[in-house]
Amino acid sequence: MASPIQSAATIQAVPLDKAFRLLNHGPTVLVSSSCNGRSNVMAAAWNMPLDFNPSRVAIVIDKKTYTRELMEASGTFAINVPCRAQADMVIKVGLSSGRELLGKTPDNKVAALNLPTFAASQVEAPLLEGCVAWLECRIIPEPHIQQAYDLFLAEVVAAYADSRAFSNGRWHFDGYDDLRTLHHVSGGFFFTPGEGIATRQD
Template sequence: MSAANRAPVELAKAYRLLNHGPTVLVSAAHDGRANVMAAAWNMPLDFDPPKVAVVLDKSTFTRGLIEGSGEFVLNVPCRAQAGLTVAVGSTSGRDEDKIATLKIATAPGSVVAAPLVEDCVAWLECRRLPQPALEAAHDLFLGEVVAAWADPRAFSNGRWHFDDEALRTIHHVAGGAFMAIGEAFKAG
């Protein structure tokens, strides 16, 4: 799999796609259905092999697709996709096919069956690491990153560089209020 704006990220550096705390879109597919949801509650969990943690509420249709398929993608949306991020967070795939209704362009994952949401700035293809007790008690899902990609206009050589305002990652606070990521600086 390859696309104009999608270049591979080495797995040992995949954590850098999430390390600064962006809100993500979680996508999954199972048994002929696919869906996309928004998730601010995500974080890296390990470096190499890279792992992630994400909170998936029991009410979400995507959670069932992940339980069924054992796979998901964390897509990192950019400022140009803030409206889409709110939209997928405001409806349920249980009630309608969000990908069709919202005309979300997707591409097949390279390793997992879950779709990649086009025009995001990074993608982490993940295999679920089943934790039934943790999932039931805390809605907390763990995954191993099996492939990672980034838009080289925003991330290359292991670093984010946001020359284009529309490509900045977005960080949800509450109720559709976001902050874009800001100025890069070096400390220490």
């Protein structure tokens, strides 16, 4: 099993018209947000691509979350696609509340869980190291569906992927099992993608 150790050399930009493929297989994601120096991150399983030109996504974020508060304040957020090697971290993120840390030291979940990050190029939200894909997103304001259904639409303004697992618009995990994406079923149980089957080029 190949090492999941990542370097800057393995992180490559993804053309925006191919960014939808980073979410097309339904992975669990980590949503990061930031505004005026305050940051948070949460786990989310209900997300999907909407379009590829321009690249758009949809994601459900509950009204009670601190991540949503920062998203709405900044108008932006980031989607981080974690991998098998990060399963325990994803559970910790999902079971903790950034709002409960306010007024404490450290006062945000990213710092409290000692999550290494790097800077995004187009949004304020931090990107989480060790993930296999990242999408920087700008919210498309739709107040009715945001309030009624907790559903956010966003345009992807930048996208990146670990080239060991995604390149030329395709996922490929052979030889890198620890980089396989996570798919949450329930109760802290995940599965990962299995064998890929190629039928034709498109």
